Amino acid sequence: xxxxxxNRREFLKSSIGLAGLTLPTFLKARAESVGSRIPHKAKxxxxxYTWGGMSHYESFDPKPEAPAxxxxxxxxxxxxxxxxxxxxxLPKLAxxxxxxxxxxxxxxxxxxxxxxxxxxxxxxxxxxGIKAKSRKNWPSITSMISRFHNPxxxxxxxxxxxxxxxxxxxxxxxxxxxxxxSKYDPILLRTPAGKPYAGVNRYNDRELKLERNIEKxxxxxxxxxxxxxxxxxxxxxxGSTPYERLDHYGQMAADMLLGSPVxxxxxxxxxxxxxxxxxxxxxxxxxxxLSRRLVEAGVPVVQALCSASDLAGGSGxxxxxxxxxxxxxxxxLLPVFDKSVSALLTDLEMRGMxxxxxxVFLTDFGRTPKVNNNGGRDHHPGVYSLAFAGxxxxxxxxxxxxxxxxxxxxxxxxxxxxxxxxxxxAMGIDHHTELYDQQGRPFQICDGEPLPII
Amino acid sequence: MSGDLQRANKxxxxxxxRVPIMVGTFNVMEKLYYIFAIVLIxxxxxxxxxxxxxxxIERLNGIALKLPEGGWEVGxxxxxxxxxxxxxEAVVRLGNIVNLNLRDTQVTSAGLVHLxxxxxxxxxHLERTKVDDVGMGHLTDLQNLEYLNLYGTKVSDEALExxxxxxxxxxxxxxxxxxTNKGVNKLKKVNPKLDVSLGIDLSTVxxxxxxxxxxxxxxxxxxxxxxxxxxxxxPDRSYTGSFIMVYFENNRSKPVKLYWINYxxxxxxxxxxDAGQRREQTSYSRAVWLVxxxxxxxxxxxxxxxxxSRAKIPLE
Numbered sequence: 192x193x194x195x196x197x198n199r200r201e202f203l204k205s206s207i208g209l210a211g212l213t214l215p216t217f218l219k220a221r222a223e224s225v226g227s228r229i230p231h232k233a234k235x236x237x238x239x240y241t242w243g244g245m246s247h248y249e250s251f252d253p254k255p256e257a258p259a260x261x262x263x264x265x266x267x268x269x270x271x272x273x274x275x276x277x278x279x280x281l282p283k284l285a286x287x288x289x290x291x292x293x294x295x296x297x298x299x300x301x302x303x304x305x306x307x308x309x310x311x312x313x314x315x316x317x318x319x320g321i322k323a324k325s326r327k328n329w330p331s332i333t334s335m336i337s338r339f340h341n342p343x344x345x346x347x348x349x350x351x352x353x354x355x356x357x358x359x360x361x362x363x364x365x366x367x368x369x370x371x372x373s374k375y376d377p378i379l380l381r382t383p384a385g386k387p388y389a390g391v392n393r394y395n396d397r398e399l400k401l402e403r404n405i406e407k408x409x410x411x412x413x414x415x416x417x418x419x420x421x422x423x424x425x426x427x428x429x430g431s432t433p434y435e436r437l438d439h440y441g442q443m444a445a446d447m448l449l450g451s452p453v454x455x456x457x458x459x460x461x462x463x464x465x466x467x468x469x470x471x472x473x474x475x476x477x478x479x480x481l482s483r484r485l486v487e488a489g490v491p492v493v494q495a496l497c498s499a500s501d502l503a504g505g506s507g508x509x510x511x512x513x514x515x516x517x518x519x520x521x522x523x524l525l526p527v528f529d530k531s532v533s534a535l536l537t538d539l540e541m542r543g544m545x546x547x548x549x550x551v552f553l554t555d556f557g558r559t560p561k562v563n564n565n566g567g568r569d570h571h572p573g574v575y576s577l578a579f580a581g582x583x584x585x586x587x588x589x590x591x592x593x594x595x596x597x598x599x600x601x602x603x604x605x606x607x608x609x610x611x612x613x614x615x616x617a618m619g620i621d622h623h624t625e626l627y628d629q630q631g632r633p634f635q636i637c638d639g640e641p642l643p644i645i
Numbered sequence: 646m647s648g649d650l651q652r653a654n655k656x657x658x659x660x661x662x663r664v665p666i667m668v669g670t671f672n673v674m675e676k677l678y679y680i681f682a683i684v685l686i687x688x689x690x691x692x693x694x695x696x697x698x699x700x701x702i703e704r705l706n707g708i709a710l711k712l713p714e715g716g717w718e719v720g721x722x723x724x725x726x727x728x729x730x731x732x733x734e735a736v737v738r739l740g741n742i743v744n745l746n747l748r749d750t751q752v753t754s755a756g757l758v759h760l761x762x763x764x765x766x767x768x769x770h771l772e773r774t775k776v777d778d779v780g781m782g783h784l785t786d787l788q789n790l791e792y793l794n795l796y797g798t799k800v801s802d803e804a805l806e807x808x809x810x811x812x813x814x815x816x817x818x819x820x821x822x823x824x825t826n827k828g829v830n831k832l833k834k835v836n837p838k839l840d841v842s843l844g845i846d847l848s849t850v851x852x853x854x855x856x857x858x859x860x861x862x863x864x865x866x867x868x869x870x871x872x873x874x875x876x877x878x879x880p881d882r883s884y885t886g887s888f889i890m891v892y893f894e895n896n897r898s899k900p901v902k903l904y905w906i907n908y909x910x911x912x913x914x915x916x917x918x919d920a921g922q923r924r925e926q927t928s929y930s931r932a933v934w935l936v937x938x939x940x941x942x943x944x945x946x947x948x949x950x951x952x953x954s955r956a957k958i959p960l961e
Contacts, residue, residue: 229713230713230714325933343708343723343724346723386925386927389915389927389928389929390927395911405860422892450850452723452724463847464852465847465850465852466847466850468850468852468853469845469850469851469853472853476882488723489723503907503908504885504908507927508927537844537845540726540844541820541842541843541845542772542793542796542818542820542844543770543772543796543816543818546792546816546818566945619713
């Protein structure tokens with residue numbers, strides 16, 4: 192307050208101070224977390240990953256004009272959008288074409304699962320030997336988004352479900368935060384319901400870390416957390432709780448990290464059974480349902496793996512269909528994908544969430560034009576299809592095309608980095624932003640350019 | 646206005662009166678600075694009200710975010726569900742609120758009266774609240790409103806009559822409300838640029854009866870139980886085969902652990918099965934499944950064939 196005991200200089204100083212503003216500290220924290228000045232629609236992101244390489248022919252880019260040994264036995268169907276056709280086994284998604292932007296001209300040079308998955312999930316070419324969980328890896332897009340979108344105290348910033356990606360027992364690199372630091376590693380949550388994908392599903396890795404997203408500024412919060420710690424240490428794992436797979440440290444972490452809106456979201460029994468039915472009783476559907484609930488509860492980014500966990504030579508319900516590709520797609524993979532993704536889009540739209548929630552579809556690569564001797568298609572990074580929905584993306588369109596036989600891009604070729612740039616811009620993140628790793632070295636977060644579909 | 650602010654303003658106004666006396670002792674530049682400071686302090690700067698409004702919002706468990714394009718986004722949907730009509734006056738004091746989320750709060754139509762001041766409001770979330778047709782009448786002044794979410798509320802066609810006055814409205818969400826197609830069509834004629842979402846009719850969704858599914862398993866063939874000490878040994882690994890389902894049943898008095906023996910002969914943990922419980926498990930033909938107790942002691946095996954089967958773990 193003004194006091195006339197001060198000399199003139201001190202009075203001037205104090206009066207200017209009064210005219211100035213003192214923001215409350217919490218507001219400053221919020222201001223820092225909004226890392227961009229780009230106006231944007233999408234506040235949350237759901238990344239749907241089809242592990243193993245989803246055939247573009249038998250999904251978003253059927254090739255009716257190609258010779259029979261390339262186009263395969265499946266037909267194609269019109270969608271709600273004139274001029275866009277999907278594989279005949281995606282009938283529900285065909286009704287949602289007006290919400291989808293299909294990119295048919297993505298390509299890269301990596302024919303292996305690890306490299307293909309790495310470039311799609313991180314946007315960067317894998318250099319040299321890459322190892323899972325290494326801090327030298329590039330951060331996944333899930334981690335990177337969480338670096339810019341900070342939720343409230345007690346809510347995880349990034350979640351991935353229901354397990355990590357493996358290839359024949361080796362955990363894949365690219366799902367973590369790499370050089371961004373462990374603070375941005377997405378939290379691995381297990382979807383607590385749904386018939387599992389056939390094949391090898393690895394629920395055993397325990398990735399929940401204790402010190403995440405806990406801003407210790409409030410004593411009351413800390414006491415609350417300690418209370419929870421006391422309670423959970425007395426629990427024994429009897430198999431009937433959703434945390435039955437975790438040892439007691441993991442359970443502790445889950446209790447600490449899952450603040451009440453997120454914990455309520457996790458309890459799928461609270462959801463209307465008819466909504467659960469709409470998503471289907473398969474873990475693919477229940478994972479997407481849980482994704483919607485987590486986004487509703489304030490989690491900014493969720494990664495949903497819609498596949499069995501371990502490729503295990505392609506013998507399970509993963510998209511790596513080197514043998515028996517057509518029966519597997521028709522009977523086991525496409526029906527689950529069709530039903531659960533349509534349910535997600537319907538659900539987000541009718542709750543008024545679709546324009547603020549960006550859904551991105553990623554996969555390792557496409558599959559080969561020529562069907563092999565085992566009735567399968569092999570890896571093909573030459574061209575493949577990815578897709579977007581919601582989050583301010585224009586729907587009812589295709590961007591780019593593959594050539595007549597689906598071998599390489601026909602027009603408007605683009606890379607996984609361009610897909611990432613599009614995601615970042617839709618989320619209000621400048622894709623030219625420079626961040627610093629723990630040694631203080633600067634990195635530009637993305638090398639690509641956004642596609643003109645926002 | 647709070648007492649503190651009132652007292653501060655009184656003090657500032659009192660100083661203003663003393664300016665003529667003081668000015669004589671200063672040089673020109675200092676006079677100018679002094680007058681500038683007094684004028685600035687004396688006006689109740691609009692931004693001075695903000696820290697207080699922000700503190701109120703925080704106290705009510707809301708989140709306020711400054712938008713890059715200007716204006717505020719305020720939300721109570723995550724932790725502020727206790728917000729009620731009485732709190733609304735404090736909330737709107739922030740002024741330039743562009744997005745407001747009141748999903749799941751206790752706000753009713755009465756509370757919406759306070760929103761009239763928010764002339765810059767573009768997006769309003771009222772889903773899953775107790776607002777009704779009366780409340781919609783209070784929104785007619787919000788001529789910048791583009792997005793209104795009313796799903797899960799009791800609004801009816803009467804509400805839509807009021808909403809016809811919102812000429813900038815482009816998105817309206819009415820899933821699980823009492824509106825009819827007639828009311829919606831009428832509104833669309835008044836505002837052709839409006840996109841209305843009615844969502845799906847949940848009464849058309851049939852939940853498959855899980856009890857029926859369980860009964861069906863009684864007819865399934867059963868896999869042979871190969872006890873650990875028994876003469877008949879399982880293969881040392883699984884072989885690839887065709888897809889089947891196995892329904893494991895733990896008839897023991899204690900929980901067991903289920904392992905799959907993979908193609909390399911290694912154990913892969915799948916699940917615990919409680920006493921008396923069953924587990925629906927996807928598998929392939931020619932797979933080897935190992936059952937142990939909770940201390941990892943091997944109890945026995947099942948080897949699948951190409952039929953979907955039951956696998957009953959016998960009582961000890």
